[in-house]
Amino acid sequence: MKILGISGSCRENKVSGVHTLVKTVLENTGIEYELISLRKKNIGGCIACLGCVKDNICKVKDDLADMRDIIVKADAYVIGAPNYYSTLNAVTHAFLERMFQFRHQEGDLLWGKLAVSVGVGGTTGQFPADAIEGFMMYNFIETVAKVSGQGAASCFTCGHGETCKVGIPTMLYGEGFKMTDDMIPDVARQPDVMQAAVDAGKLLGERLLKGHDREKVTMGVQQKMMEQFGSSI
Ligand SMILES: Cc1cc2nc3c(=O)[nH]c(=O)nc-3n(C[C@H](O)[C@H](O)[C@H](O)COP(=O)(O)O)c2cc1C
Numbered sequence: 001m002k003i004l005g006i007s008g009s010c011r012e013n014k015v016s017g018v019h020t021l022v023k024t025v026l027e028n029t030g031i032e033y034e035l036i037s038l039r040k041k042n043i044g045g046c047i048a049c050l051g052c053v054k055d056n057i058c059k060v061k062d063d064l065a066d067m068r069d070i071i072v073k074a075d076a077y078v079i080g081a082p083n084y085y086s087t088l089n090a091v092t093h094a095f096l097e098r099m100f101q102f103r104h105q106e107g108d109l110l111w112g113k114l115a116v117s118v119g120v121g122g123t124t125g126q127f128p129a130d131a132i133e134g135f136m137m138y139n140f141i142e143t144v145a146k147v148s149g150q151g152a153a154s155c156f157t158c159g160h161g162e163t164c165k166v167g168i169p170t171m172l173y174g175e176g177f178k179m180t181d182d183m184i185p186d187v188a189r190q191p192d193v194m195q196a197a198v199d200a201g202k203l204l205g206e207r208l209l210k211g212h213d214r215e216k217v218t219m220g221v222q223q224k225m226m227e228q229f230g231s232s233i
Contacts, residue, residue, distance in 0.1 A: 001031050001032065001075050001208060002031070002032045002033065002034065002073065002074055002075060003026060003029055003031055003032070003033040003034075003074060003075060003076045003077070003078060003204070003208075004033070004034055004036070004070055004071060004074035004076075004077050004078075005022045005023070005025070005026045005033055005034065005035035005036065005077075005078040005079075005080075006022070006035075006036055006038065006077065006078070006079045006080065006092075006095065007019040007022045007023075007035065007036070007037045007038065007039070007080050008038045008079070008080060008081035008082065008088070008089060008091055008092030008095065008128075009037070009038075009039060009080070009081075009082050009089075009120075010038075010039055010082070010089060010091065011039070011082075012039070013037060013039075015152070016082075016120075016151075017082075017120035017125075017149055017150075017151030017152070017185075017186070017187040018080040018081060018082055018118060018119075018120045018125075018151070019035075019037065019080075020187050020188055021080055021118045021120065021147055021149055021187055021193070021194075021197045022035065022078050022079075022080040022118050023035060024194060024197040024198060024201065025078045025116050025118065025147065025197045025198075025200050025201040025204070026078050026201060027201065028197070028198045028199075028200075028201025028202050028205065029078075029201045029202070029204050029205035029208070030202075030205045030209075031075075031205050031208060031209075033078075034070065034074075036067065036070070038091045038092060038095055039091075041063040041064075041091065042062050042063045043062055043063050043064045043091055043094045043095050043098070044060060044062055044094055045093065045094040045097045045098070046058075046094075046097040046098055046100050047060060052100065052101035052104065053104050053105075054104075056101055056102055056103075056104055056105075056107040056109060057101060058098055058100075058101040060098070064094075064095065064098050068101075071099075071102075071110075072102075072109050072110070074113075075113060075114075075208060076113055076114040076115060076116075076204060076208055077113065077114075077115040077116075077136075077141065078115065078116045078118065078201075078204070079092075079096075079115060079116075079117055079118065079132050079136075080117070080118030080119065080120070080128075080132075080147075081093075081118070081119060081120075081128040081131070081132060082119075082120050082121065082125075082128065082151065083119060083120065083121025083122070083123070083124065083125055083126075083127050083128050086127045087127055087128065087131055088127075088128045088131045088132070089128075092128070092132075093131075096132065096135040099135065099138070099139055100138075102139055103138060103139060108214075108218075110139040110140070110141055111139060111140040111141070111214060111217075111218045112140060112141075112142075112212070112213075112214025112215060112216070112217040112218040112221075113139075113141045113142075113214065113217075114141065114142050114143075114144050114204060114207055114208065114212070114217070115132075115133075115136045115141050115142065115143045115144070115204075116143065116144060116145045116146070116147065116200045116201070116203075116204050117129045117130075117132035117133050117136070117143050117145075117146045117147070118132075118146075118147045118148075118149075118197070119131075119132070119146070119147070119148045119149075120148070120149045120150070120151040120187060121148075121150065121151065122150070122151065122152070122153030122155075122168045122185070123150065123168070124148060124150065125147075125148035125149050125150070125151070126146075126148045129146040129147065129148045130146070132146075133146060136221075137221055137224065137225050138225075140217070140218040140221045140222055141221065142217050142220065142221050144200070144203055144204055144207055145196075145199070145200035145203050145204065146200075147193065147196045147197045147200050148193070148196075149187035149190055149193035150185040150187070150190065150193075151185055151186070151187060152184045152185050152186065153167075153168035153169075153185075155167035155168045155169055156168070156169055156179070156183075156184045156185075157184075161179050162177065162178065162179050169183070
């Protein structure tokens with residue numbers, strides 16, 4: 001059994017809140033995992049060529065092509081993304097769009113699998129965490145837990161954090177504040193968030209070890225989707 005972790009952060013692992021949380025979730029599953037960072041990967045969005053309709057294989061040749069087998073073979077997913085403009089950042093969005101290749105006809109390669117979604121934002125990670133859950137639903141993957149944390153907006157380290165009137169630090173602390181290291185948000189210093197990541201990992205591990213009926217999960221997710229569509233029409 002193996003879990004695939006995806007960190008959609010564009011920043012180096014050592015300063016990425018997304019990477020920290022995805023890794024924490026994975027480590028607490030007790031199951032073998034592989035963690036892939038999308039940083040510097042060349043992954044474009046779906047180009048709607050429909051080349052994947054017959055065989056569920058995307059024909060676009062970029063870095064996602066090498067990841068296809070790993071995605072198919074994984075028993076579950078832990079996917080995290082930073083909040084950019086109150087939604088997913090582009091590379092994670094592109095990665096998730098390309099999951100379209102698995103959806104067609106009898107394309108049940110991913111159906112009924114389990115996932116945890118992770119979001120980190122300068123204010124909140126809820127938007128990307130919710131968006132990832134939405135993408136998972138289109139492949140009938142159940143998101144068993146969502147983890148959201150506050151990371152360091154780039155304005156804390158750009159060099160103008162104390163004086164920039166439109167920067168996040170000024171928005172959070174008001175004009176004329178003095179920046180200290182402990183003001184820079186770090187998910188590792190947010191006990192509730194770290195605990196949520198630990199709990200999410202344990203839950204995913206338990207669900208996987210207990211075993212689950214993929215067809216039943218598929219039907220449950222499909223039902224939830226239909227209810228959501230129903231209430232939004
Ligand atoms: C282009 C850009 C747009 C951003 N937009 C938002 C935003 O709308 N809301 C927010 O809370 N944080 C926003 N942020 C801040 C990031 O979400 C924050 O830096 C987060 O810690 C990134 O995750 P990482 O540390 O794993 O890279 C933005 C950052 C960038 C670079």
